[in-house]
Amino acid sequence: MKIEENRTYAQVKVGDEAQVMRLCTIDDLYAFASASGDHNPLHLAGYDGDGDGRPEAVAPALWPAGLIAAVLGNILPGAGTQTRWANLSFHLPVVAGDEVTAFVTVLEKREDGDLLCAAEVRRVGDNALVLSGEVQVTPPAKHMAFDSVEVPGLIVQRHRHFDALIAKAEPMDPMPTAVVAPEEPNSLGGALLGKAKGIITPILLGNPDKIAAAAAELGADLSAIEIIEANSHEIAAHRAVDLVVEGKAETLMKGHLHTDVLLHAVLRRDRGLRTGRRLSHVFVMDVPGMSRPIMVTDAAVNIAPDLETKADIVQNAIHLAQSIGIETPKVGVLSAVETINPHMPSSVDAALLSKMAERGQITGGLVDGPLAMDNAVDLNAARTKGITSEVAGAADILVAPNIEAGNMVAKQLTFISHAEAAGIVVGATVPIILTSRSDDDASRLASCAVAALHAQANKGKIHG
Structure with missing residues (x-):
């Protein structure tokens, strides 16, 4: 714990100075918006506030001013300082990604016991002046030495990785998608959301009356959407696979039917969608506070995969990661320990x-294991265990030993860490969008985007 000291009026001298340096991040601006109630979109990502065609996130003026308060309250004079007035001029905006330094210099010790201080904030690199002015403060009455205050860290619950994937998919041509049995509002709503964003063009297969009832519950108009009648889920699944084989659809989306019914049609020997590799499921997860998306596999298809199946699971996940923009994915193969134990098959x-x-024998990524969950995703944990690896602490893909472990990891990230999860099945000739009834709109839309990006990246290739 760091020991800090403040300074009383008697201990301060004219000319004393102090400074703090801070990198402005978009998460800082979201946190500021939440605390202040200032939700001006100019201060948040994706808003072209000045009309130059480039979206920026401009910090509110009080964000750099707050850095002056940090110098005064933490260093000079320090704990117990009260601000009486401030006269500040703002010269240049701070945008997310800028690093700035705040300076305070004591100009005058006034007879009433206050201090007059000069304040500046400058951008690191070019030394451009961001803010200047004067501040009058009352220093602390009592000198203190104390442990530095430990402020809890904040995690901004936004899903910027999914936003980026959706933005990447939106300019592409809508992907013809065979939606199997969208016979209740959740499954139909996911397909309609993907259509509204221009990511997919849904073709609905199932019971027309049930589909119409689901649309009526949503208040949706299906007049411009093709509907193919199928009197059972089995028939709908096989007809959907036919559409892919005939080149009329580029992906499948699971509606209100059992997964095994859909996959049975996908894996049929005659006019199926096999590639020679096992099918596997991948969750692409946007975890608040993580600098990258995290992929978890397999949590939904392969119950107790053997080594050969695990090799396919890893290869499938690497190809998907490359499709969404991770050039050389880092794959952490999970176990309960990071050392090899002959009594622990994983x-x-x-x-x-x-x-x-x-x-x-596995290509396109860096693979390391065994790794425990902590040292797969946290660099400090990996260093503490003495693990030297390009993957440890930086894994993009987490490979679970079995379906129970994979499902627990994914659900824990979703319901405890507030992650959003996009789910697709890979290993067939086309991706298969696999959503859950508990998925919200963000997850459903991200699943469509991930599938579209994967389908686009793998056109003409044999792997799914």
């Missing part, structure tokens, strides 16, 4: 998968 499989990647 640790042995993880080591073998890592060696397979070294020998070129």
